[in-house]
Amino acid sequence: MKYFKYFIIFLLILILVSFIFDSQIEKLFFKPQITVIQKLEQGKADKNFEIVLENLEIIWSIVFLNENEVLITERPGRVKIFDLKDKKLIKEFQILEVKHIGEGGLLGTTLHPNFKENNFIYFYYTTVKNGNLINRVERYILKDYSLIKNKIILDDIPANRFHNGGRIKFGPDGYLYVTTGDAGDSQNSQNINSLAGKILRIKDDGSIPKDNPFKNLVYAYGIRNSQGIAWDNEGNLWSIDHGRSGIQTGLDEINLIQKGKNYGWPVIQGDERREGMESPVVHSGLDITWAPADLIHYNNSLFFTGLRGEGLYQYDLVNKKLRVYFFQKFGRLRAITLGPDGYFYVSTSNRDGRGYPREGDDKIIKINPEIFFDFVNYNLEGKDYKLLVADESLEWERGLMFARKMQTNSDYIQTNRENKFDGMIFIFPDKQIRSFWNKNTFVDLDVYWLEDDKIVGKDFLPSIEKTKEIYTLISPAPVNKVIEIIK
DSSP states (O other): OHHHHHHHHHHHHHHHHHHHTHHHHHHHHHSOOOOOTTTSEEOOOOSSEEEEEOSOOOEEEEEESSSSEEEEEETTTEEEEEETTTTEEEEEEEOTTOOOOTTOSEEEEEEOTTHHHHOEEEEEEEEEETTEEEEEEEEEEEETTEEEEEEEEEEEEEOOSSOOOOOEEEOTTSOEEEEOBOTTOGGGGGOTTSSSSEEEEEOTTSOOOTTOTTSSSEEEEOOSBOOEEEEOTTOOEEEEEOOOOTTSOOOOEEEEEOTTOBOOTTTOOTTOOOTTOOOOSEEOOSSOOOOEEEEEEETTEEEEEETTTTEEEEEETTTTEEEEESTTTSSOEEEEEEOTTSOEEEEEOTTSSSSOOOTTOSOEEEEOGGGGSOEEEEEETTEEEEEEBOOOHHHHHTOOEEEOOBOOSTHHHHHTOSOOBSOEEEEEEOHHHHHTOOTTOBOOEEEEEEETTEEEEEEEEOSOSBGGGOBOOSEEOOHHHHHHHHO
16 A cells, blocks of 8 residues: 555656656657668658748648749648748738648649640639638739639548548549549548549549549548559559558558559558458558658659658669658658759648757658659760669669750749750660679670650660669660660
8 A cells, every 4th residue: 555655656757757747758658650660761862952932831832833933821721822932922822712721721723734725724622611620722813913712622531630632633644533532431532432532533524524433523432541543654543641640640542543443541551361352562560650741743653642651762663662752851841843953842740730840840842853863964965964873673674764855944844843854865785785784794785766756866885884873874675666666
């Protein structure tokens, strides 16, 4: 009985201390896990970045209107247009219907592919309708720095304080893709008649494409809370998704999305398998939480931001490797986009109620993407190109690599695509030497410059580097087609 009294006193002191030092305890037990030495490679990037905007609040989307002007959304309902050259606010709007509650508010934004002609801009936001919380996609007209309501494109998406999804982008097929969360009810994700827990596909006016798999707006289902989608150069759709939360965290996902497929939530997670359901291409594991927030494709890699994961993540689609950069340097990261100047623009999200705001938060950070790759400069036919240094056997085994020089002119906005190129360089190693490949072999390379499937230049790289440092290029070529051309 005597010791029981001391135990009760000790317990009361512990509870009191926990209230006083709540934030410190939360940091200790709920900070992003970095038990990643065996699962992730810590990135090298700690330079070549610049803070371009600051003192913002929960930036959810970053959209370039032209080479110098950028539009951002803040979750409390604000739309802001900045001149990045002068770092000056041009115009600010408030969307009054927005209900900022929990994870809900003003979320995703995208421009119509023909924005220069029709001035259409789309917003995804949380609002109240007939006393109920819902999410909505609405189209506005943005012209001469005026924002005018045009049309509700999609209404009555289930909403909650948590799991609202919210990313919207036009795909290469010209349709609008919308990610929605399960709105706190995981059973929504398996119900193909519910708009929650899905990737939706709609026409630019809100109507249903004829080839949608279920004859409704649903394109893929079994999603928990996706906030990022992107297309690679072959037109494949990728998404990121939040895994389980609460005491059991982890199992965040990268998925290759296909029409009509079921991505398993809440029935399967991680490496689990079930007939008729798709497992992720890669996941964070049981002990690591990314809390992925936005996604782009760049140079055969997927780049996504981490909220609780507090970093910028790169998943190399060729070598199947995952790396994290700027870990805990800026805190929670949310939006990411590729600017017309070829740089990444990334936002912090330290004022969202789950972060620890730092001086100047929230910020937009401009990052040189070249720091994520090893390049050498190479001149061919009077043109300068950046060649990626390949040190992975998987790259070499593909046999054929090519680089495509990015254009950064105003055509970027018109095409609404992440990468625009003016041609290709192919490096084609000698087959006989390649078959005896090992890390100590020296290899000669023939380099072909092609335009419109015609060889217009040829050069030779002498064997000055070991094979593991061979100068191959950014993306895998369609091998059969290229071999046929070279023959």
